[in-house]
Amino acid sequence: MSLLPIIEVPDPLLRAQSAPVESLTDAVARLIADMFETMYEAPGIGLAAVQVAVPRRLLIIDLQDPEEEDGEPVKRPHVFINPEIVEWSDTTKIYNEGCLSIPDQYAEIERPDRVRARWTDEKGKPREGDFDGLMSVCLQHEVDHLNGVLFIDHLSRLKRDMVVRKVVKARRDREKAAIL
Ligand code: GNR
Ligand code: NI
Numbered sequence: 001m002s003l004l005p006i007i008e009v010p011d012p013l014l015r016a017q018s019a020p021v022e023s024l025t026d027a028v029a030r031l032i033a034d035m036f037e038t039m040y041e042a043p044g045i046g047l048a049a050v051q052v053a054v055p056r057r058l059l060i061i062d063l064q065d066p067e068e069e070d071g072e073p074v075k076r077p078h079v080f081i082n083p084e085i086v087e088w089s090d091t092t093k094i095y096n097e098g099c100l101s102i103p104d105q106y107a108e109i110e111r112p113d114r115v116r117a118r119w120t121d122e123k124g125k126p127r128e129g130d131f132d133g134l135m136s137v138c139l140q141h142e143v144d145h146l147n148g149v150l151f152i153d154h155l156s157r158l159k160r161d162m163v164v165r166k167v168v169k170a171r172r173d174r175e176k177a178a179i180l
Contacts, residue, residue: 016149
């Protein structure tokens with residue numbers, strides 16, 4: 001297993017339309033394992049393949065519930081291959097979202113509070129399910145990534161540009177500090 005670098009805004013690959021996963025090869029299984037290692041280390045609760053520079057329709061989620069066993073969060077890994085959201089609730093909810101590709105920036109985003117999805121699991125089995133709460137927020141955030149959409153796209157142009165500039169400046173400052 002290996003940690004993969006996470007790409008950040010304004011990397012144009014984050015705007016790509018990810019292509020379907022055609023078959024569950026060993027390479028895909030390895031990618032999934034590496035994505036979990038990368039997500040847990042970050043740490044994050046979700047990760048789309050495009051964030052590790054693989055523009056394929058694959059995402060993982062583990063909400064890492066605070067229910068602990070011996071001080072360790074209980075792991076509940078979920079794999080969604082070629083996911084599709086097929087129904088959205090009319091009711092919405094606001095959640096303070098962040099993104100590993102937009103480090104240290106958060107914004108209140110309004111989304112449908114429940115969704116129904118269809119996907120293929122890591123064993124190749126077709127699945128369908130309903131999601132609410134944080135799982136619904138995270139799944140919508142991750143499916144957006146597969147379509148080149150970021151949570152900041154739900155903000156005004158002015159706010160979005162401000163957030164991207166902050167990320168670029170913070171990265172530049174960090175790189176400068178590393179040289180001095
Ligand atoms: O770790 C993450 N936390 C999070 C919080 C609120 C809404 C969405 C997310 S997903 C994010 C990880 C990430 O960037 N996934 O694409
Ligand atoms: Ni994200």
